[in-house]
Amino acid sequence: MIKDSHTHHISQQFNAELEEVRSHLLEMGGLVEKQVNDAVTALIEADSGLAQRVREVDDRINQMERNIDEECLRILARRQPAASDLRLIISISKSVIDLERIGDESTKIARRAIQLCEEGESPRGYVEVRHISDQVSKMVRDALDSFARFDADLALSVAQYDKNIDREYKTALRELVTYMMEDPRSISRVLNVIWVLRSLERIGDHARNISELVIYLVRGTDVRHLGLKRMQEEVKGLTAERINVLDAPDDK
């Protein structure tokens, strides 16, 4: 195609649109990250006002999801992106689902925080919650940073981190079951803490999903369900070859 000023103008505008939808995703990510932190703080500091605000912000996150979806749809319909541009749109439209679910899990934590506030007296398990939530927050932040910087290595480290969370979650669960056995009257309150831990573990899973999408975006390989070892090989190894296959003119 001849690069006349018209085409040049269109491609500039197209790039601006891609950049805009990506920045909207990162903005939504920033808000979701704050929701996770606020929900856990509300729980640990028994701040039901903060928990209530987390629940209210969820509507904004849902709206952001809809807006980003519409942007992606518009770009697909009007710009007909190919190769890496298409991968970007696909990665954004899938990441947005995970971000919205992280928002949902934060709202669930906030709801438990309100229940636990009403019941007064801080139950067992908050040390574990704080510990796991610190790590999960880091995963969410790193997953978003890897998206912002197209950094497949950082994305890989998020996926590797998820294994730790799963292990620590299981350890915490065992301890909480012991508490319940020792003091059956605490069962329903300790269960609330278990639900919080489970939400955190799921948030970790969603961060991992996002990091897999970043690897797909940057490396052109679908690394889901591959296992960490194969995933590492894909990120560190076969890079150039794979990208060539996916960006080949035949793909358009």
Add this chain to the structure above:
Amino acid sequence: MIKDSHTHHISQQFNAELEEVRSHLLEMGGLVEKQVNDAVTALIEADSGLAQRVREVDDRINQMERNIDEECLRILARRQPAASDLRLIISISKSVIDLERIGDESTKIARRAIQLCEEGESPRGYVEVRHISDQVSKMVRDALDSFARFDADLALSVAQYDKNIDREYKTALRELVTYMMEDPRSISRVLNVIWVLRSLERIGDHARNISELVIYLVRGTDVRHLGLKRMQEEVKGLTAERINVLDAPDDK
């Protein structure tokens, strides 16, 4: 555009590709539906062999997800679908995520079934599991049928049904907490049943997500996060107007 034989040929082939990817989605859906039923049967009939097979089949489901994703990507890149064709591809590529997660939850149920088999002696809560699983299976089946028949009314009924599941899940949970309090030695085994119920409740959520995508596909309206009443209005009411907006030539 002039409908010459070449264009006609391309559009026939395009339709065949769309039909094919849709049939692959429904095929995956059928397998996933079977996984849910097999996992619950394995649990209730203490059939660890069946539970093991559920875990093995999960690989096939993951592979189906990857294949369908690739098909969608290829169609987006080569055919540049617009309007309702684009909505079909978007709905398929999102539904496939929910189907894969329903598969994951079935595998989790199968894992619990194996644990509970090993521990012997059937614990409390199986009546509730059977009851809720029957309803959740129906939701999954109806969600897939609504996709097969482009039936927005059936899809709406799936979303409405999800509210029942949530209510029954909460009732069952309260009963199981009472069991645990009465017999603290049963705590870790009853917890296994609680995890199963939670997986079933999530499967219901995923079926609801799929039904929302069907409404989007058929009616052209994004009904997520709208609440049942608004969703009903969208399905029963404003139909024609919305479709016109979305399929307007400007959208291409």
